[in-house]
Amino acid sequence: MNIWNPVRITWLHRANPVVKLFLVCSLFLMTVLTHDIDFVAYQALIFMLCLLALSGVRTWKMLLFFIPFLLAFISSSSSMMLFGKGDTVWWEWGLFKVSKESFYRGLHLGFKGIAFACEGLLLVTTTSSVDLFYSLMQKLKLAPKYAYSFMASIRLLPMVWEEYVIRRQALKVRGVVPIRGVRGAVNRAGMYVVPLLAQSIRRAHRVAAAMEAKRFDGDRGRRRTYFYPSRYSRYDLLTIALLAAAAYGAYAAAGHFPWFGIGDVRFD
């Protein structure tokens, strides 16, 4: 079940989910620990290109998804720019104070945000939840009761959505009064959340009973056979090489063609 509907199958789709998870976490760590603004800017750029190339999702669809990234960019950079500490003050107006340090730090955060998002999406767009949990169970010994709880819940989620649609219609039919004020909004939210959660709880409870009736043992049962064994393949190596090259590319580019050339944004 992949909600992204990829139109092309790339190396990344074929790689083992656990390998991808490991890779993405490493990239992640790298980005977190990067304090050089040029390096981070190049990471953001290069992983964005990777995402467009490797996700297999239609390009326009993927570009549409960059809009929230932009918001994240503005959100994470603006407050640091306007309210951050700094000595070289460029502009000050009332409570706002933009200094050189805070400006670059804010920009740095924005790029970091984009890099995080792209790295995350590299995993999410190419891995179905079932595959991920299957291999987490097989390769990382995640307890089956957690893995299957996630997989079963993900299966039930669309039903909750259907019920939400019906609930919306039902409220219209019952003629619920328009929302007034915060209280009204909370009240209305409750009208949706309570029935949907009540149904979900009952459903989850019933699925759990059905699973146990199929001899799923939540307490022991780490020993299982698998119909879809999770295997490592050459695509794992290819993927590792590809993403490592991308990371190195960003590093090298930052060294040779710096955009800002200010180095560490912590200015320590």
Add this chain to the structure above:
Amino acid sequence: MGAQPRKGLRLSDILVTVLVSLVLGVVYHFWGSVYNLLKPLFFEADELLYGMWFAAATLAYLLIRKPGVAIIAEVAAAHVEVLFGSGWGLTLLMYGLIQGLGAELVFAATRYRSSSAFTVALAGAAAAVGSMLLDFFYSYTDDLQTWMFLAKYGMRIFSGAVIAGLLMLVLAKALERTGVTSLLRPASQKDYEALDDSRHV
């Protein structure tokens, strides 16, 4: 005969926790747009809505009341956001983990017995503190001007206590009135004793 009940999390406990959290995860996902609405109001006013992102931890605890559910719930809810392709990527899982841990610690301190308004509000606030710790790491927030820092996190902690704490308590009570939560409550010793009640013999 009649086996004694098992301790710890049952499959149904985990499944209910995860499904409820996934539903809240969808709410989390869309909460981002509500959050952005408040942005233009004045800077960091959006922090007042931040508490919604801790709701899964407290709600799941109020439903299941067992060790571990707060953490599982937050991670599960964050997982949905990641799945839907949030701009925050995998950072959200980290945030989920540490926010859940914050709430979990408060519940653990009451030995998983209290579900008072004070406890859940404190748990909501503790989750906010968890997210604050991670912010230091990710976003250099310790470099914000001091007044801004205090305002930002003051609002976040307040929001955690109100939305994740009190509001979820109200929601849990409403769910209790529907009767579904009785599925989740373990039987008491009294219920077992009633089997031998002489009145029934």
Add this chain to the structure above:
Amino acid sequence: MSKMQRGVHFVNTVDAPNDPQGEPALYVEGLRLKYPGEERLMFKDLSFSAARGEKVLLLGPSGCGKSTLLQVLSGMIPRATEVPMKCEAQKYPASWGYVFQDPDTQFCMPFVDEELAFVLENQCIPREQMEERMQAALQAVGLELESLHVKIAHLSQGMKQRLALASALLLEPEVLFLDEPSALLDPEGREQIWTAVKAVSAGRTLIIVEHRIEEMAEYADRVVLFSPDGTILGEGTPADVFARYSRELKEFGIWYPGVWDDYAVSPSGMEVFAPLGTSSGGSRQDDSFARDLGKAARLQNREGLHPVEESGRLTGTDFTSAEQSKPAVQLAEFSGKRWDKAVITVQGAEVYPGDFIAIVGPNGAGKSSLLLSLMGLLNAEGMYLLGGEEVPLGKGRRNRKQRERMLRRIGFVFQNPELQFVTERVTDEVAYSLLVDGMSAGEAAEQARRTLERFGLDGKESRHPYQLSTGQKRRLSVATAMARQPAVLLLDEPTFGQDARNTFAILEMCERLRQAGTAIVMVTHEMRIAEQAATHIWEIRQGQLVSRMASPRLAARRAPGFQENGYPPMRAEDEAKEFGAREDNKESSGRPYAEVRS
């Protein structure tokens, strides 16, 4: 409830008939069980056993504990579900499989192969054997799929239940527990699941809980009848039990074979099924058509399609006043859309006050979509007159506002009652819509009280709607719609999953409303409702209203020639196949532990 036990030999112990092979397949002795928070014990010193290969059918009213007993016998209680219980002795079956009621909550994986693999993996079956076993199990239940890797969500409900049976078979069960497996299926699915059960039952012990027993009543070796308080009322061969306990079967709402016929001759049944027709031979009809010629002219041009329209119209009530003989609803070139695609198209149709329209047709044909578009919940286009006034279907705020205001005259009952409740008390639930309509608080409370009394819900006023029983919830949802005395009432399968008693109760309410002049439009799979309670039958296929006919109920008082010209008499096998509605729906029951009881 004690009155039904009077004069009945009381037994609380049922044993398998003497089994020459020795050991029974399973038994429990001296069982005591109590749900937390309940006043009384569900079972008090109950004993039950079943012989190897025996097919046992457990019958009883909702809430008597049949499903709980299945869970105890299998060991699900207390292993998977914690419920306080104890017993003197128990033998669990050596191996067992379980099929539950709700087709949507039996699977944890999205694809057929993954789900079947889940069962095999749980037993540590080597991977090489898996595919072969899956194929064999699917074949055994008659489920032919183009490939194993098919999404479960794409299967019909009936196929899902057979998949559930197939996954139970993968456990190579000696005993099969079936907990109302056909309750939430349409007649076709019901027949398929029972065919599949019979096909795989050879050499296996079957313990079946079911309300809807027409398909398999004769198949059981032994029927065990429970009373409402969880004791065993009696047992025996099916024929024996049906003969001895016919009054209890009726009282418990069980769909035993012949229940419709028995109802038809009861006093309330005679009213609901009372033959109708116009004594005036349809002259009224022609008048009203002439009067409405302006807008309805187009409707009349399509008469070729509709046998009813040709020779004047038959209506349910003998209204004579000109006001009431106006159609309540008129449609022409009307279509309802989802995502800009027409999902239901009606060339032309009208509904008169006092009509009871039954909408029939296969699943997914567009029956519910028609109701939703009449209610303004789907985008629609074409001509739609409500009480002679045109409903604006266009976009734009003004159109929408006016449409919403006009459509308040229609009542709507959704399939799942819980999703339409908006308050936390039963009285408030009924009063709510009245208050929205602008009634004063006092008046609304009084009206709500009267309505609840009429629907047999008095005494439950301050309950939470979710805490009602399934049947009560359904009645409440109908009550909220009816309290407003709508001109038109739309109901989406209101008898789905209901027991016989509740089904009849809902029909009685509809009939009373119909007699008062409300037009009723009901989607149903139940052919007996369509033929005997409804006045007209509309058939929908592939998004089109393909035929509109007078029902036999309406035709009954017409000239004898009508049967040949108008309504084709049903063939016997159709009748057998489509007989009956659906079973008690545990899904929507808000009672604690509702799904482990029956």
